[in-house]
Amino acid sequence: MTSPGDVVTLSVPAGSEYVGLVRTVAAGVAARLDLDLDHVEDMRLAVSEACTVLLGLAGHAGRLEVTLRVAEGGVDVVVARATTASSVLADDSFAWTVLEALADEVASTVTGGVASIRLRFGAAEETAGTGSA
C-alpha cells in the first residue's frame, strides 16, 4: 500500500492539541507499510513523545513540520520546529531513554534556529535521505 520513496509531510500548528493528529498519521503510515503491530504502536508513542519534546522548547508558537519517509521495510521520521533554544534533548534525559527504546535510531539537532528530532524505525537507513522524492 505504501512504497519505498514515498514521502508524507504534515504541517500543524505547534500546539499539543495537534499531537494526536500527528500520532495518528504516523501510525497510519506505519500500518500501511505493513510493519508489525509492535512497531506501529512504538512509532505512535515515539512520534508523540518527539512532538511533545519539541513543543516544550522555548520559541514562538510556529508550526510542527513532520516528514515521514518510507524506506524498504522501515520509515524515517523527522519532526521539526523553530526554536530559540540551543539544544533539544540531553541524552541522559528520560525522554531520550523513551525515544531510544521505541525507535531504532534517534538523533536530534538544532540548526539555524530549527530544532529537529529524527527517528528511524525498521530498516529505514537503506534508502532514507537519498532524496528520492
Added chain:
Amino acid sequence: MTELRERSRALFARLAELAPDDPERAAVRDELVALHTGLAVSTARRFSRRGEPSEDLEQVAMIGLLKAIDRFDPQRQVEFSTFATPTVLGEVRRHFRDTAWALHVPRGLRELSVQIGPTVEALTAELDRSPRPSEVAARLGVSTARVVEALEAADAYATIPLDAPLPEGRSLADTLGGVDAALDRVHERAALRPLIDALPERERTILAMRFFEEMSQSQIASRVGVSQMHVSRLLAHTLATLREGLADDVEAARAVAP
C-alpha cells in the same frame, strides 16, 4: 391504477380548496398518505440491501412522501407519483449521506476491530512476535487496507478502560527491581522517582519492561496478561502522566527561583 390516480387528483383538488387552518386538511392528507404509501415503501426497498434496517428506511421514505404531498401543486400538469418519486428518493439519499454513512461504515469497522484483537493475540502466540497488518488480514480473509482502517477505528473508539484489572495470579514483583538501576542513567531521576513510585503497580511494571528492560509491547502483553493494544494505551497514558509531573516540577522550580 387509474382509480388511484383519480382519487389522488380529487384529494389534491380538495386540499387546494381548503384554508390552511381547516381541520379537514388533516383527514385529506392522511388519505393521500395512505394512497401513496406503496410508492414510499417501494422506493425504500430499492435501498434496503445497503444494510440499513428496512423499517428505518420506510420511515425516511414516508417523510419524503409527506414533504412531496405538502409541496405538490395540482395546477401543474404532472402526476403526483412523477413529482413525488424524486422527492422521496432525495430524502432516502440524504438519510444515507447524513446518518447511514456515519453509522454504517464504522459499524462494519467496529465489528472488524472486535475480531482483530483475538486474531492479533493468536498470531502473536503463533509467530512469537506481533503480526503485520497483512498477516491479520490474511487470517481474517479481508484486505490489508480494511485491517489498517479498523486499527485506526479501534484507536479512535478505544473501548478498553485504562483501569481494567490485571488477571489474577500474576506476580509482577520480580520485574520491579530493574527500575532503580535503569533510572540511574536518567538525570531527572530525582524528579521522576516520586512520579514513578506514585504510578499504579501495573503501569510502573509496564513502563519498566518497555523502557528499561526493552521488552517489546507483545512480550509485555503476554507477560502481564493484557492485549498488546492495551499495553500501548497504558504506556501512552503513563508517559503523559510523567510528562505532566515533570512539567509541574519545572514550574515549581521556576516559581522558587525566579
